[in-house]
Amino acid sequence: MTDAAPTDRNRLDDEESPYLRQHADNPVNWQPWDEQALLAAQARDDPIFLSIGYSACHWCHVMEDESFEDPEIARKLNEHFVPIKVDREERPDLDSIYQSICQMTQGTGGWPLSVFLTPEGEPFFVGTYFPPESKRGMPGFGQLLEDITESWETERDGLEQRAEKWTNAVKGELEETPESVGEAPSEALDAAAQAALRGADRDHGGWGRGQKFPQAGRVHVLLRAHRRTGREEFRTVATEALDAMIEGGLYDHVGGGFHRYCTDRDWTVPHFEKMLYDNAEIPRALLAGYQATGDERYREYALDTLDFVTRELQHPDGGFFSTLDAQSEGESGEREEGAFYVWTPAEVEEAVAGADFDTVDPDTAADLFCDRYGVTEPGNFEGRTVLTVVAEIGDLADAYDLDSDTVERVLDETTTAVHAAREQRPRPRRDEKILAGWNGLMLSAYAEAGLVAGPEATEPAVDALAFLREHLWDEQEERLARRYKDGDVSVDGYLEDYAFLARGAFDLYQATGDLDHLAFALDLARAIEANFWDADAGTLYFTPADGEGLVARPQELTDQSTPASAGVAADLLLALDHFRPRDGFADIAETVLATHGDEIESDPLRHASLVLAADGYEHGGHELTVAADPLPEDWRAAVGEAYLPGRILTRRPPTADGLAEWLARLDLDEAPPIWADRSARDGEPTVYACRAFTCSPPRHDIGAALEWFETGD
Known part of the structure; x- marks a missing residue:
């Protein structure tokens, strides 16, 4: 038998x-x-x-x-x-x-x-x-x-x-790479921005004439190109896309967070699933938009989204879950697309009926909410309504003979009541696997929020990184696993896992100054070189060299629903080269950009992450070395307000003894250039600003250092 x-x-x-x-x-x-x-x-x-x-x-x-x-x-x-x-x-x-x-x-x-x-x-x-x-x-x-x-x-x-x-x-x-390799592409950023301009939907925002997907990479390209050239149209198209994403049905106006994409040109009806990576990348783009424009809405929507992620997608021990389903049980008892998220006027009225409003009655509050978000009897989705912003606060104030502050307060209270009512509905299923790469994207979003809103914003990410290091990182083997689920760890990490997590750890270092985060990013960078770098081909492959033999060994060069891992890796290696220049990280990045230079130049918009890396290689990032421990709070706030694409924010212990301790922890024989000869002056916090191999004098005024990036004086 x-x-x-x-x-x-x-x-x-x-x-x-x-x-x-x-x-x-x-x-x-x-x-x-x-x-x-x-x-x-x-x-x-x-x-x-x-x-x-x-x-x-x-x-x-x-x-x-x-x-x-x-x-x-x-x-x-x-x-x-x-x-x-x-x-x-x-x-x-x-x-x-x-x-x-x-x-x-x-x-x-x-x-x-x-x-x-x-x-x-x-x-x-x-x-x-x-x-x-x-x-x-x-x-x-x-x-x-x-x-x-x-x-x-x-x-x-x-x-x-x-x-x-x-x-x-x-x-x-x-798999294949060109036989002859030139140089890393130059002026790719402007070419990508021009392409984004040509393809933009100027009537409804974003790109395309049918389904609308969030395109965070394109927003970063446009904002950076605006800073480089001053061309206002670049920034306008970027903000049109951001406005469409936060005002339309892509955003969950009751519970926060973004759906996957919209099924129509005008951003009304989404495909209702919520993916962790969208709720990492869109907030990063919003925070960049806030820094570039000062529009407070972008900051608020980004922070509200991170609150949603913390509340609904974080494991009790730290890591972030992957997705929320599009379907949930509807009135029929069957699983229906979007059932959890859509409303009728009667449902809104019922949700607020028992609420206590200081200045209006519940019926008026319900009417305000319905007018703000377009809730009607016919609806816009199978007889019910996906919430979208259809009326401005000022117009509602005029229509209801209220001041704008009162309208905003009533809408906030009504939204709270509607959210509480929604919590009683059958919930969408949650995919509770924890993926290293997607978590890395999330770390970067929280890190940027920490600079914008304060150190407490980074706390969920610090917990998540500790979770990932405990469960997915093998310190002895220097290997990263991709997936954790209920104690089970599986699948060898791909380039995106190493690159996204390394960038997340490095961004957390920038936000917190915790040297352990920088050390971990450097460990992952060395593992990227060991497992994914092919010097003969001049490229970074998506799968490890000793991975499973499949019919092809792919590279990931174009941005899809997540950034291209080769682009993120190249950009990260350029940044980390400032801390370990003898490891040759910049040489790897330069070779990758040169190997794929023709491909990037032929279609820059599809290669947005590689374009951003190429721009960083060509022009350098904004370096801020702060000789102070800790970072003064007003300095943190000033950096968080400033739009500094490719920023590298690093602390340096203000004393020689402190620096020696840090060098020992990073196994460095001498201070890297970004720290060398940059001690505190006059016993006060001191900042050194550098850009394109040129540095300002040491300053005690962070505002003056940031101004130097603009004027050179």
Whole structure:
């Protein structure tokens, strides 16, 4: 008697990924992507059906309900295929490879991603969502399974030839680097900003004429280009995008935080899931917008978003969870898209009925709220209303014969009451896996908030970093794991995990002055060089050199829903080179930028993170070395108010003995240039400002140092 084959049952109940576990009760004999499943495919000589999605993906749930719960479709999959389910958030390497194939062959991509592979993992048919029956030009999934089964039996040679062709194509797309390398690109920032200007939707804000995605990288490009050139249109387009994101349905006006994207041009109806990375990157862009314009709204929305993250997405011990689902139980008892977030006038009236308002009655408060956020009987989404800002405070004050301060106070009180009522609704599911890279993005947002709003704003991030170091960082091996879930640690870290977390740790160092954060960032930077840097190819790969052998080893050069990890890594290495110049971090960054210079220049906007790194390499950042411990509070506030792209804020112990202690902790024989000869003068806190290899005289006035960046005097 032999043991049962792994493909005889659905094995996803053994997994920790919430997305995989959601499919553990399907009649499909789903397998995780592991050696057992891949060997089983080769032993059976059956093709693999690979389904890639994530927990908060609406159409992933739809395809599950329509097809993967269907016994007949399950039978076809189980008999003729090895069905493998992958969480794209745990395995972005697999997603990158097969998503690239989809985009190359279909011209588009998305999730769920549906790929048919040879037993060796080479793709021969690819698509996204398939309905159960043919409609709108899409083949029915059940019939598709029959057709591919027949083709595998009768036309296998042709399918394998296609698989070989596609595999070679994706290897060339993702792996190859140019044979001849020039120099790092120059003036790429202006080219990217010009492209952002040309593609901007000047009527509704943002980019595109259909769905609207947050494009935080483009906002950073435009704001930096405005500072460089003074061209007002750059800043205007950036603020138009920020205004659209905070006023439209992308933002949750009751509970805070941002949804994934909007389904329409005017930013009204979102795709309702909330992703950790959006709620890190958008606040960073808002804080940059606040520093560049002084618009207090951007600061408020950023801080409110971080409050939401702390409240709803933080593990009790520190780390940040990944997502909130788009669906929750609606009035029908079924899971519905957006049910948690939408309103009718009657629901608003009921929510505030028992509230006590000083200056208006509850009915007036409800009317004010509905007028402010466009809540109407017809609604704007399936008979209910997604909240958007449709009336200005001043106009409401005139209409209700109230002063603006009273209107704002009543709206705040009403929002509190509406939020309390919403808390009684069935909540969206939360994906509680903790990902190193996404957490790193979050650390950077909290760090910047700490400079803008005060040290207490960094406390959630300090707790999160301690959690990540305890659970995901192997100090002895100097290896980072990607995922923590309920005590289970899995998946070797990718470049984005190392780069995003290193940047987050470095940004926390800037905000807090804690040398341990700088030391950890340097440890991660050395691990990036050891695991992802290929000197022969002149590039940083997304997967580690000793990682799993897949059909391609991808690079990540373009910004997608998260920044390009190669760009973040290059920018980080340039910053850390100031502290360990002998480690050659800047040489790696320069080579990466030179290797991909032609590609960056040919399409700068798709390479926003690499463009920002190239600009930092070309012009240098804003360096502020403060000889003081601790940083004076008014100095912190002044730096937090200033827009200083590429800023490096570092403390230096004011005395020689203190500096010697720090150098020992960082294993340095001598002070790096950013600290050398920069002691406190006259027994007072002293600041040294440098830009583009030129430094100001030492000053005791932080305002004068910041002014020097503007005037050079």
